[in-house]
Amino acid sequence: MEEKLPEDLASLSELEEKSLLEVLTGRFTHDLIYTYVGDILVAINPFKYLSIYEKEVSEQYKCHEKKSLPPHIFAVADRAYQSMMGRLATGPRNQCIVISGESGAGKTESTKLLLKHIMELCKANSQLEQQILQVNPLLEAFGNAQTVMNDNSSRFGKYIQLRFQNSSVKGAKINEYLLEKSRVVHQDEGEQNFHIFYFMLAGISTEDKEIYGLLDPTHYRYLNGRFGKEDVVQAWRLKFAEVFNAMDMVGFEEQTFTSRSQEKVDMMTILAGILSLGNIAFETTDSDALKVSEESRGWLKATAGQFGVQEEDLLKSLTCTTSVTRGECIQRLHNQQQAEDARDSIAKVAYGRVFGWIVSKINELLAPKVDCDVELSEIGILDIFGFENFAVNRFEQLCINLANEQLQYFFNHHIFLMEQKEYKEEGITWETITYKDNKPILDLFLTKPIGILSLLDEQSAFPQATDRDFVDKLNSKFKTAPSFEVVRSHTPVFTIVHYAGKVQYNASGFLEKNRDTIPANIRELFINSVTPLLSVLFAATISRTGTLMPRKAKLKVADDNFNSTRKQSVGAQFKHSLAVLMEKMFAAGPHFVRCIKPNRSKQPDQLDSKLIMDQLRYNGLMETIRIRRDGFSWRPKFREFAERYNIVLLKPDLPLDKNSCMSILNSTGLSGWKCGSSRLFFKYWHQEQLSRLLERLGRA
Ligand code: ATP
Ligand code: MG
Numbered sequence: 001m002e003e004k005l006p007e008d009l010a011s012l013s014e015l016e017e018k019s020l021l022e023v024l025t026g027r028f029t030h031d032l033i034y035t036y037v038g039d040i041l042v043a044i045n046p047f048k049y050l051s052i053y054e055k056e057v058s059e060q061y062k063c064h065e066k067k068s069l070p071p072h073i074f075a076v077a078d079r080a081y082q083s084m085m086g087r088l089a090t091g092p093r094n095q096c097i098v099i100s101g102e103s104g105a106g107k108t109e110s111t112k113l114l115l116k117h118i119m120e121l122c123k124a125n126s127q128l129e130q131q132i133l134q135v136n137p138l139l140e141a142f143g144n145a146q147t148v149m150n151d152n153s154s155r156f157g158k159y160i161q162l163r164f165q166n167s168s169v170k171g172a173k174i175n176e177y178l179l180e181k182s183r184v185v186h187q188d189e190g191e192q193n194f195h196i197f198y199f200m201l202a203g204i205s206t207e208d209k210e211i212y213g214l215l216d217p218t219h220y221r222y223l224n225g226r227f228g229k230e231d232v233v234q235a236w237r238l239k240f241a242e243v244f245n246a247m248d249m250v251g252f253e254e255q256t257f258t259s260r261s262q263e264k265v266d267m268m269t270i271l272a273g274i275l276s277l278g279n280i281a282f283e284t285t286d287s288d289a290l291k292v293s294e295e296s297r298g299w300l301k302a303t304a305g306q307f308g309v310q311e312e313d314l315l316k317s318l319t320c321t322t323s324v325t326r327g328e329c330i331q332r333l334h335n336q337q338q339a340e341d342a343r344d345s346i347a348k349v350a351y352g353r354v355f356g357w358i359v360s361k362i363n364e365l366l367a368p369k370v371d372c373d374v375e376l377s378e379i380g381i382l383d384i385f386g387f388e389n390f391a392v393n394r395f396e397q398l399c400i401n402l403a404n405e406q407l408q409y410f411f412n413h414h415i416f417l418m419e420q421k422e423y424k425e426e427g428i429t430w431e432t433i434t435y436k437d438n439k440p441i442l443d444l445f446l447t448k449p450i451g452i453l454s455l456l457d458e459q460s461a462f463p464q465a466t467d468r469d470f471v472d473k474l475n476s477k478f479k480t481a482p483s484f485e486v487v488r489s490h491t492p493v494f495t496i497v498h499y500a501g502k503v504q505y506n507a508s509g510f511l512e513k514n515r516d517t518i519p520a521n522i523r524e525l526f527i528n529s530v531t532p533l534l535s536v537l538f539a540a541t542i543s544r545t546g547t548l549m550p551r552k553a554k555l556k557v558a559d560d561n562f563n564s565t566r567k568q569s570v571g572a573q574f575k576h577s578l579a580v581l582m583e584k585m586f587a588a589g590p591h592f593v594r595c596i597k598p599n600r601s602k603q604p605d606q607l608d609s610k611l612i613m614d615q616l617r618y619n620g621l622m623e624t625i626r627i628r629r630d631g632f633s634w635r636p637k638f639r640e641f642a643e644r645y646n647i648v649l650l651k652p653d654l655p656l657d658k659n660s661c662m663s664i665l666n667s668t669g670l671s672g673w674k675c676g677s678s679r680l681f682f683k684y685w686h687q688e689q690l691s692r693l694l695e696r697l698g699r700a
Pocket of ligand 2: 107109152154
């Protein structure tokens with residue numbers, strides 16, 4: 001089996017798609033879900049419990065480079081941690097682990113396993129460890145939902161940064177990206193709203209239901225009038241307890257026997273308010289004015305109560321827009337569609353704020369408590385939504401796919417671009433490996449002033465512009481661009497040829513979604529709410545550290561996620577947060593986990609070869625294997641190398657130059673490396689051999 005099912009695809013002598021697939025599927029049928037491509041981990045989702053994550057296993061993988069252990073996600077965590085500690089090769093201290101794959105491929109589960117293993121490694125104090133481990137269940141309750149692709153699909157992206165002082169973790173920070181707020185008001189067939197609504201309705205006591213004004217779940221339009229069968233409801237009930245427990249552990253205000261936590265009461269009331277709001281329907285009167293339908297008067301009253309606002313004020317913000325021009329207050333009445341849109345946008349913005357509050361609260365509670373002059377190092381784990389291509393693709397898919405495009409670029413840059421550039425510069429003979437460079441697609445999105453996002457902003461700034469105008473602009477600017485395709489259609493659509501395939505986007509609603517403005521009267525409505533949390537969420541802005549600040553203390557700088565002083569478009573904000581993220585990641589030592597989805601039916605022990613092959617292809621796995629097999633992924637400068645390995649010759653004061661490097665290397669008996677004009681070129685496995693050698697010397 002060993003011979004036929006190698007643990008490292010870069011060790012294959014014959015590189016064909018067919019043999020590659022055979023190895024991966026062969027391993028998978030033996031429950032060997034992890035395989036290396038050099039230092040990159042390929043993980044196939046088993047869709048079943050495997051007993052490979054126990055504490056003993058985690059224990060074994062501590063300092064795994066010195067042992068010969070099968071590929072494992074814990075090994076990746078271990079390598080990131082040891083690299084941060086400077087125990088492996090030379091390179092930056094800060095590390096980032098990039099997890100990619102389509103929806104349901106196993107990114108979030110991998111993230112949790114990485115966190116778990118790193119917590120084992122760094123011997124956090126048990127309270128901080130628990131706090132950090134509870135962040136995921138909490139975020140998942142509010143940010144994940146059941147979709148056609150995945151029963152627990154993350155509807156937001158996140159970058160979790162663990163902060164260390166020497167070897168021990170001191171805190172964490174989360175950046176979140178693009179919560180899919182539209183899910184609050186609409187879900188496609190076979191999908192659900194965010195988990196928390198179901199957990200809450202299943203888990204809440206009858207007494208509390210009355211307090212929050214919650215009725216039978218089947219009443220709510222935002223839940224499509226559907227709930228679960230008893231066994232599912234039972235599971236949701238447990239989840240609800242888990243979420244509250246997680247909130248307590250992370251450090252949200254606790255409730256006691258005698259008093260409830262105001263924060264939690266407010267949070268639940270807002271969630272209940274969102275559900276009631278969804279049931280408000282409108283009808284036109286004989287005089288053409290709009291009114292709330294007879295049946296939904298009760299819902300209006302309930303919502304006003306839950307949001308802590310006056311019923312008339314709520315009604316007004318649903319049925320008209322108020323604007324102030326030259327000191328004069330002008331009211332414009334809504335038609336039925338506008339009133340429904342206003343209702344839905346209130347629900348979306350309120351939910352978005354609750355989610356933002358949870359994240360900023362976590363950041364506040366987990367901020368490292370160290371003196372400010374202490375330098376902290378960092379391991380970041382990136383778990384964002386995978387590439388999406390649905391029957392209808394909207395603004396959300398455009399942003400998600402742009403993020404994936406950026407990540408693929410990051411991967412290509414590290415794996416292909418840098419490496420081959422250095423061979424050339426250093427005079428190493430090398431047969432160039434071609435790969436699909438997606439820089440032109442990124443440029444199509446991001447260049448100023450004529451990239452897609454800039455054009456979208458330009459159009460969004462004109463109140464009269466339509467989605468059609470935007471698409472016409474794109475068509476005229478990009479008709480000759482290789483990754484853009486003009487589509488002749490009555491609907492405003494266009495196609496982008498992404499690295500992972502062609503996606504047709506429907507631009508209806510793009511301008512509105514990009515503007516994402518909260519009408520002034522809705523903001524006013526909530527600021528005046530008697531529900532403290534709601535009022536704070538709308539009056540406040542969120543600072544760089546994630547703490548809530550009063551609006552008066554306006555920030556001068558834009559936060560990674562939020563921009564406070566001037567309202568930026570969603571596209572511009574996202575572009576900015578991507579740029580901030582990339583800057584961080586480019587400065588860190590990268591580690592890659594490529595998750596693969598084995599079948600579309602979420603079943604264990606089932607493989608769809610075509611599905612797997614497609615993923616391998618667009619991930620560029622063949623090319624990656626070739627470069628890891630033939631290439632030199634570790635390329636230290638002479639100085640770095642001599643400094644670290646002079647101990648081999650027991651001569652710590654050796655000059656840090658090429659000659660010393662040669663003497664060191666000749667004494668190790670290592671083979672297969674090359675020497676350039678300013679650096680050495682090693683295979684990824686040389687690092688392991690050298691670290692074993694140092695270990696032996698240390699013991700001697
Ligand atoms: P999305 O992009 O939709 O968020 P994802 O890549 O994060 O998808 P996960 O939620 O991590 O996907 O995984 C989907 C499901 O697959 C999990 O809920 C779990 O049932 C199963 N799964 C994933 N990884 C593993 C694993 N290592 N062991 C057992 N089951 C797993
Ligand atoms: Mg996920």
